Amino acid sequence: MIQPADTRTLAPGAMDAAASELLQAGGRMQMAWGVLPPGATHPELCYLASPGPRRPFVVWRVRPAGAEVPSLAQRMPLLGWYEREITDLYGVRFADHPEPLPLVLHAGSRHAYPMLDPHVSGEAMSFEPTPPALPSASGDVQLLPFGPVRADVVESARFFFFYVGEHILHYQPQLFFKHRGMEQRFEGRDPSAAVVLAERVSGVGSIAHALAYCQAVEAAAGVTVPRRAGELRVLVAELERLYNHLHYFGHLADTTTLKVGQAQGKLLEERAKQINAGLTGSRFLRGLLVPGGLRRDLSPGHEFGHDLRALRREVSAYLRMLERTTSYRDRLHDTGVLDQPTAFDQGATGPVERASGLDRDLRRDHPYAAYGETDLRIPVQTAGDAHARARVRAEEIDASFEVILHLLPHLSAGESVRSDLAVAPGAEGLGWAESPRGSLYYAVHCDAEGRLARVKIKSPSFSNWRAFPHTVHESNMMDYAINEASFGLTIAGCDR
Amino acid sequence: MVRWSWFGLSRGSATTAWPRPGGDDGQAGVLGMPRFEPGRCRAGCSDCVAVCPTAALTPAPSQTEPPIRVDYGRCIVCQLCTEACPTGALTPSPDWAFGVRRREDLHWRQAVESPAARALEQRLASLRRSLHIRHVDAGSCNGCESELQALSNPYYNLHRLGIFFTASPRFADLLLVTGPVTAPMRGPLRNAYEAMPEPRLVMANGSCAVSGGVAAGGYSTGHGIDQWLPVDLYLPGCPPNPAAIIEGLLVLLERMPQRVSGGHVEP
Numbered sequence: 055m056i057q058p059a060d061t062r063t064l065a066p067g068a069m070d071a072a073a074s075e076l077l078q079a080g081g082r083m084q085m086a087w088g089v090l091p092p093g094a095t096h097p098e099l100c101y102l103a104s105p106g107p108r109r110p111f112v113v114w115r116v117r118p119a120g121a122e123v124p125s126l127a128q129r130m131p132l133l134g135w136y137e138r139e140i141t142d143l144y145g146v147r148f149a150d151h152p153e154p155l156p157l158v159l160h161a162g163s164r165h166a167y168p169m170l171d172p173h174v175s176g177e178a179m180s181f182e183p184t185p186p187a188l189p190s191a192s193g194d195v196q197l198l199p200f201g202p203v204r205a206d207v208v209e210s211a212r213f214f215f216f217y218v219g220e221h222i223l224h225y226q227p228q229l230f231f232k233h234r235g236m237e238q239r240f241e242g243r244d245p246s247a248a249v250v251l252a253e254r255v256s257g258v259g260s261i262a263h264a265l266a267y268c269q270a271v272e273a274a275a276g277v278t279v280p281r282r283a284g285e286l287r288v289l290v291a292e293l294e295r296l297y298n299h300l301h302y303f304g305h306l307a308d309t310t311t312l313k314v315g316q317a318q319g320k321l322l323e324e325r326a327k328q329i330n331a332g333l334t335g336s337r338f339l340r341g342l343l344v345p346g347g348l349r350r351d352l353s354p355g356h357e358f359g360h361d362l363r364a365l366r367r368e369v370s371a372y373l374r375m376l377e378r379t380t381s382y383r384d385r386l387h388d389t390g391v392l393d394q395p396t397a398f399d400q401g402a403t404g405p406v407e408r409a410s411g412l413d414r415d416l417r418r419d420h421p422y423a424a425y426g427e428t429d430l431r432i433p434v435q436t437a438g439d440a441h442a443r444a445r446v447r448a449e450e451i452d453a454s455f456e457v458i459l460h461l462l463p464h465l466s467a468g469e470s471v472r473s474d475l476a477v478a479p480g481a482e483g484l485g486w487a488e489s490p491r492g493s494l495y496y497a498v499h500c501d502a503e504g505r506l507a508r509v510k511i512k513s514p515s516f517s518n519w520r521a522f523p524h525t526v527h528e529s530n531m532m533d534y535a536i537n538e539a540s541f542g543l544t545i546a547g548c549d550r
Numbered sequence: 551m552v553r554w555s556w557f558g559l560s561r562g563s564a565t566t567a568w569p570r571p572g573g574d575d576g577q578a579g580v581l582g583m584p585r586f587e588p589g590r591c592r593a594g595c596s597d598c599v600a601v602c603p604t605a606a607l608t609p610a611p612s613q614t615e616p617p618i619r620v621d622y623g624r625c626i627v628c629q630l631c632t633e634a635c636p637t638g639a640l641t642p643s644p645d646w647a648f649g650v651r652r653r654e655d656l657h658w659r660q661a662v663e664s665p666a667a668r669a670l671e672q673r674l675a676s677l678r679r680s681l682h683i684r685h686v687d688a689g690s691c692n693g694c695e696s697e698l699q700a701l702s703n704p705y706y707n708l709h710r711l712g713i714f715f716t717a718s719p720r721f722a723d724l725l726l727v728t729g730p731v732t733a734p735m736r737g738p739l740r741n742a743y744e745a746m747p748e749p750r751l752v753m754a755n756g757s758c759a760v761s762g763g764v765a766a767g768g769y770s771t772g773h774g775i776d777q778w779l780p781v782d783l784y785l786p787g788c789p790p791n792p793a794a795i796i797e798g799l800l801v802l803l804e805r806m807p808q809r810v811s812g813g814h815v816e817p
Binding site: 159163168206207236251260312313331379 | 551553554555557558561564576577578579580581601603626627628629630633642685686687688689690691692693694695696697698699700702703704705706715717729730732733734735736737738741742763764765768769770771772788789791
């Protein structure tokens with residue numbers, strides 16, 4: 055029983071009908087993962103279903119009968135990557151999978167299903183690089199492989215462009231060069247101490263990861279955090295959104311060759327990070343959260359409020375300037391359009407889906423921390439282009455300032471941590487957070503000693519990388535960098 | 551465009567004077583490596599060892615040394631030990647500038663030689679003024695990249711120090727590596743290094759690159775880049791902040807003295 059979701063046990067043969075039922079009700083899959091039950095040699099599969107925008111999550115549990123399980127990826131394309139990941143890590147095959155290729159472990163990895171290996175050897179696997187099988191480019195069509203080491207200071211990934219002149223016919227990203235096996239690093243650890251690992255899955259999402267993880271452990275332990283801790287968690291989560299979104303605009307201005315706009319965006323991001331450090335001791339807001347509340351109390355004082363108000367004034371002026379700049383706006387309008395059905399089917403999340411008309415946000419739809427008592431504006435746009443994605447983020451910046459500044463004078467008194475957190479043997483929990491990039495889920499399974507046996511992480515970029523290529527096919531080389539920047543993707547959390 | 555020019559000019563220079571004396575390094579409040587005072591350790595206590603997630607703290611095997619061994623190359627600055635320590639032997643500190651030439655300088659030692667006394671390395675002479683860097687992400691959490699990107703913001707304005715990022719390893723003097731080196735990144739990392747002209751330098755940026763960090767020992771990760779390449783500067787930190795990176799680069803270029811020796815930071 056994965057708290058706080060409802061559980062349905064399904065036979066492999068019943069999955070197809072259940073999938074139809076979910077789709078007809080307007081529901082959507084959120085993630086899927088494998089888990090090795092205690093003492094078992096064969097993995098069990100878990101699917102996290104969202105039956106509707108504000109309805110409780112349901113976990114499907116499926117015990118594969120043989121070596122193969124029906125693939126649901128034809129019906130729910132967003133599941134394609136989850137199924138491939140389960141095949142790579144657990145060896146479970148999915149019958150009639152539309153894209154039966156390795157994903158997380160690149161071809162050439164010499165390792166037999168790492169998540170089935172209970173004895174972590176401490177030795178890294180051997181690896182023989184094997185070029186991916188691609189259709190050959192012929193005639194006027196050219197193939198441009200780009201990466202994994204690319205220009206500038208960026209994360210590692212490889213992109214393949216099939217193109218004619220300026221026109222991109224087909225685009226294929228190859229990710230998971232950065233796969234660190236982070237989920238396995240949690241195994242065997244104490245649930246309270248392992249929060250520092252969650253903070254290091256995706257550096258610029260340290261708070262969202264720590265928060266989703268802590269909430270999963272708290273759900274497993276059946277505890278709620280003190281009111282003050284919930285409020286301070288909202289405060290730092292919105293601070294994380296601020297510096298991430300400011301980074302986003304600096305980067306977007308860079309790709310549209312607006313040099314002063316780039317410099318100003320990066321400067322405002324720096325100011326936000328310095329405010330983070332002054333409040334918490336960490337520019338990335340690390341070292342603060344723990345299952346049960348906070349590791350130490352925070353007292354955001356007069357200076358913090360003053361700095362934040364000053365930053366807000368600068369940010370508003372900056373965003374107004376950007377929006378008034380026609381050369382910038384022209385590059386965003388009609389660039390990289392993600393239509394609503396594709397956004398839904400491919401699992402787009404966060405500002406990306408909200409820019410394509412999907413009005414979903416975990417903070418409002420499945421409230422956690424103190425979001426249930428927070429007045430929150432959730433901006434939605436319908437155009438689905440780069441401009442809509444930027445507009446959503448611009449409005450979210452303002453909404454975040456509002457949430458923090460409203461919270462400051464109303465912080466509850468009292469404790470911000472509870473020390474009586476104990477996880478029962480075999481307990482399981484689910485936690486989530488709306489990170490700056492979208493929905494983030496942690497599923498935590500504990501062993502007979504109450505230690506971590508399995509931690510599954512679904513970061514928002516895992517979802518958005520799946521949707522992104524659909525906006526690149528049949529587009530233009532000149533728009534590629536702008537389009538990519540407008541998605542605000544990271545790779546570390548996706549690759550794990 | 552005129553509006554942006556005016557906007558930029560009217561705001562004046564945002565760049566800090568640091569590392570010139572009196573300049574602000576921008577790291578007010580940032581916590582660094584915990585300070586270790588073994589004299590405060592209680593006999594038989596190993597509370598810090600139990601909570602350290604990366605084995606930066608280990609029990610000493612012999613009675614002749616302090617009871618805990620500290621390897622700052624593995625420290626991820628999580629501060630768990632400072633919370634667990636019952637006696638104040640490990641305390642939070644602002645010591646984040648931890649760039650060292652030799653890996654052993656990240657191991658805490660009682661007796662410390664003066665780092666300034668070391669002879670300059672001759673092969674650096676040609677690189678001392680300006681530096682071009684090729685960055686390779688070998689499996690980071692993106693925290694290091696976030697801080698490396700910050701080096702180019704108007705506050706730190708790395709260019710003013712004659713230090714630049716370059717796209718091609720052919721033009722690079724320094725290979726700056728983040729991440730523990732995941733299996734698929736071993737080849738591309740090696741290729742980038744081999745494409746560089748001599749003399750070439752390598753910097754391990756962040757605790758993952760120094761020792762593997764939180765990912766050390768996994769099925770897809772190693773224990774840092776010195777398994778694969780010779781390292782000229784180790785900079786632990788999780789992630790090292792922009793000022794720590796600048797200090798590290800200037801130590802590498804011998805434009806600033808190394809301040810860390812035997813796990814101690816000279817003020």
